[in-house]
Amino acid sequence: MATTIKTNRRDFLKIAATATGGLLIGFGWSSCDTPKVQVLSTEEVLAKAHNFNSFLSISPDGDIVIYSPNPELGQNIITSFPMIVADELDADWKKVRVLQAPLDNQRFERQLTGGSGAMPHSWERLRKAGASAKYLLLSAAAAKLEVPQEELYAEESMIYHKNxxxxxxYGELVMxxxxxxxxxxxxxxxxKDFKLIGTPVKNVKNKEMFTGQPLYGLDVYKDGMVNAMIQRAPFGMKIKSVDDxxxxxxxxxLDVVVFKNNVAVVGSTTWPLMKAKRMLKIEYEPDGAVESTFDHDRLFAxxxxxxxxxxxxxxxxxxxxFKNAAQVITAEYQCPFLPHAPMEPQNxxxxxxxDSAELIGPTQTPDRARMETARLLGxxxxxxxxxxxxxxxxxxxxxMADFVVEAAELSKILDKPVKxxxxxxxxxxxxxxxxxxxxRFSAALDEAGNMIGYKLRGAGMNAGNTTRENNFPSGAVPNVLIENVNHRSTVTTNAWRAPITNFLAYAEQSFLDEVALAAKKDPVAFxxxxxxxxxxxxxxxxxxxxxxxxxxxxxxxxxxNWGKNAxxxxxxxxxxxxxxxxxxVADIEMENDQPVLKRITxxxxxxxxxxxTGADHQVRGGIVDGMGHAMFGNLTFENGMPKQRNFDSYRLIRMKEVPEVNVHYLQTPFEPTGLGEPALPPTGGAIANAIYAATGQRLRAQPFIxxxxxxSLNLQIKRA
Known part of the structure; x- marks a missing residue:
């Protein structure tokens, strides 16, 4: 049974687009004036539209263009967003072309990628856009064919009369x-009538990626452009002198530029700049602004x-x-600083x-990039x-936008385009x-093994709130105290995939296993x-x-098959x-008296x-990422600088170290929610708890190795 959703005619823009005519619908969720129908070029269409989440255009020859507003960083939003529009539109997917939209706050909402929020924010909006366009086309077809609209149905960019x-x-109807x-x-x-949604559609950018088309920030080239690489000061330090x-x-x-606490080398290509940057002789001194010690064990204690x-x-x-408890369990869990380490470095x-600026590149928050650049340049x-x-x-x-602001500031200093x-x-x-x-966790158990008290104190370095105080097991325990202590460190921090929960989940779920063991209960049953x-x-x-x-x-x-195979x-x-x-669930089997991690379900x-397909990639990728960083990733500091400067010393998971991963989804009726982050947090805890079950060794700190x-474990990893 079809559902209906209220809309407002002022929410939509309908324009005959391009010189040959066509239908363009902008869809958004704040009111806007709907202009009269005009024949316009694409540039004029985009100039006149405002307050829209995206654009859907249909040309007289039936081609469909859908603009995707959110930055694409591998989560495949550039495919899944258009799928939703096209499904409600009953479009022929072979005729759909997807374009990345530029930043435009007047036309688009929430034009960012972060927090796994794009899909829940846009699901209804995207459906509404496709359905509205289809309604207009059905109405136009009913008038043209002189039949009641309810006798028509749409399929693959065509409208049919049932009798x-x-x-x-669609192309014949757009005007x-x-x-x-x-x-x-x-x-x-x-x-139940979805045709595209829920099917394994290929990534719309596969061809460009497979054939090496310029898609990434590192591919950007403009006439007159120079390249720059920057030496930045260690944490808690400032430049005292430079010998260049x-x-x-x-x-x-071509040049060496000192600005703020940075030294930039400028040239025609990056290779000589990498060499020259290593030849800079820079003397630093403490900046005195904040503490510059890195005795984290002392600070945490x-x-x-x-x-x-x-x-x-x-x-x-x-x-x-806790005073009346039959048993109290206490444990501490620790996680280190970690870099994000994307395969494409910042650029x-x-x-x-x-009195203007042009910015091009890879950013999760284009509006932040623009705002901080405007603030810098005035x-x-x-x-x-x-x-x-x-x-x-x-x-x-x-x-973050630090790398964007660097480029803008250098461009202003050099008075030329710079990458x-x-x-x-x-x-x-x-x-x-x-x-x-x-x-630090503490749990109080009564004589029957019931958890009657739960305490958690989180201590973080520039972490803000280290807890998720309303998450499980809160609400399930009658007496709860959750506290937070934050320390201002010279080490700059930022949201890292599944912020806070990426390490809290490992600690919390490992500790719950400790409590279940003390209560003599099965971990799942507990x-x-x-x-x-x-x-x-x-x-x-x-x-x-x-x-x-x-x-x-x-x-x-x-x-x-939890607990069914000894x-x-x-x-x-x-x-x-x-x-x-x-x-x-992580499975470990013993082979030749050695534990082998075989699979994760x-x-x-x-x-x-x-x-x-995209969902599968996100869940598997999150698991691999969660496993790799729980087991291997670590940053340690010396004189304000990480010791692990490249992949020879910063350990990432390797392909041969990935076990079999089995992914399943519950078929629930809820609107779609995010998948870029949620699969990562549980992974470390599942593996740590499996290691304990197999060896009796409890791992309370990352990285495990x-x-x-x-x-002493000699843990091996094999695909089952």
Whole structure:
């Protein structure tokens, strides 16, 4: 049965587009004036439209163009967004062309990639756009064929009359459709009638990627452009003196520029710049602004033992619960700083003129890039354009705009277009890391093994709130105290894939296993027991849907044959983040008395799965990323600089170290939620709990390979 959704005629722009005529619909969710139908060029159409989330255009020859506003960094939003529009439109997918839209706050909403929020934000909007366009086309067809509209149906960019079998193409109807008004209510498809949504559609940019077409920021080239690479000061330090004589002598170097706390070498190509940058002789001194020590063990101990902390949640009488407990379990878990390490290092192009600027490159937050550039240059925001290239990864690092501002500032200094490119060493040492955090957990059990008290204190380095105080097991325990302590460090931090939950989930889920063991309960049964308490006797605010979490817990246990094979030692983990629920089971088998990690089974509830291929890539990628960083990733500092400067010393997971990964989805009726991040948080806990089940060694710190408990395990990884 079709659903309807209220709309407003002022929400839409209908224009006959291009010199030969056609229908263009801009769709957005704040009111705008609908201009009269005109024949316009594409440039004129884009100039007149405003307040829209995206554009859908249909030409008289039937070609369909859909503009995708959000930056594409591998999450495949540039394919899944148009799929939603095209499905409601009943378009012929072979005739759909997808273009990346530039930054334009007047036309587009939430034009960013971060927080796994693009799909939940745009799902209804995109459906509404396709359905509205189809309604106009059906209305135009009814008038042209002189039949009632309810006797018509659409399929693959054609409209058919059920009785007479007459048919007419979308292209033949666009001019008539552009003259019609959109009603207050537009029918949407029943999900059972989806044709594209839920099918494995190929990435719309496959051909360009496979054939090496210029898609990425590193591919940008403009006439008159120079290249620049920058040496940045260590954390807590400032430049005292610079000797650039040797660097200037390198062939291909055009200039050396000192600005703020940076030294830039400028030239025609990047290769001589990399050589010249190593030849700079720079003397630094402490900047005195903030502490510059890196004794993190001492700092963490002080924060965890501090008499005062920010209380994030307090339920019941925690002191009484722990005083009267039959058993108290306490443990600490620690995670290090980590770089984002996208395969494409940071880069950006800028051309600053007298009262305007052109920016081109890979950014997750193009509006932030523009705003910070405007603030730096002191020019109006509307005088700055931002074209978004495909991103070669981001993981949160490209939410920042430091690399954009560098390019803009250098362009202004040099009075010419410039592209700033970071090396891998620059990327690893340039800051914006995942915060380092240590957690102290305590649980109080009664004589029956029920958890009657729960305490968590998080201590973070520039981490803000290190907790997710309303997440499970909050709401399932009668007495809860969750606290946070944050330390201002010279090390700059930033959102890192699944912020906070990427390490909190590992610590929390490992600790819950410790509590289950102390209570002499099966880890899955223990979690289900807590969830049922949260459902039947909730305490305080619940930040999660209990039934959906129970669904993935039971689903993962069933699909992984939890506890049914004595030869398989298993670890369990479940987490809710970014509106989605993921449970995972890691399987370890003993071979020649050595533990072998064979497989990870994941069950996800993200509502409607729009693009199964893309979803599969996101879940598998999140698991591999979560596993790799839990087991191997680490940054340590010396004199304000990370020791791990490149991939020879910063350890990433290797292809041969990835076990079999089995991915499943619960078929639930909820609107789709994010998938770029939710599969990562549970992975570390599932693996750590499996290692304990197999060896009796509890790993309470990341990376696993650097813990003394791990060194004797000789853990191997094989595909089952």
């Amino acid at each position: 007479s079998k007459k048919k007419i193409s 008539d459709a552009a003259a019609l008004e959109i009603p207050e209510e537009v029918p949407l498809k029943d999900p 004589a040797a660097a200037r002598s390198v062939k291909g170097v 002080e924060m965890l033992d501090a008499k005062t902390a920010q209380i994030m949640r307090q339920d019941g009488d925690v002191d009484a619960a 950006f192009f800028a051309h600053v003129k007298e 020019i109006p925001v509307e005088n700055i354009t931002v074209d978004i290239t495909r991103l070669g990864g981001g993981f949160g690092r490209r939410l 700033v490119t970071w090396s891998r060493e620059d990327d690893n040492t340039g800051g914006g890391y995942r915060p380092a955090v240590r957690y 979690r289900l027991e807590l969830l049922k308490k949260a459902k039947n006797e909730p305490v305080g605010q619940l930040g999660y849907d209990v039934d959906r979490m129970i669904g993935v817990v039971e689903g993962a246990a069933e699909r992984a 030869n398989v030692k298993q670890g369990f983990s479940v987490y809710f983040s970014h509106r989605s629920y993921v449970a995972q 994941a069950v996800t509830d993200c509502g409607v799965v729009v693009h199964p 650097e813990q003394k408990e791990y060194s």
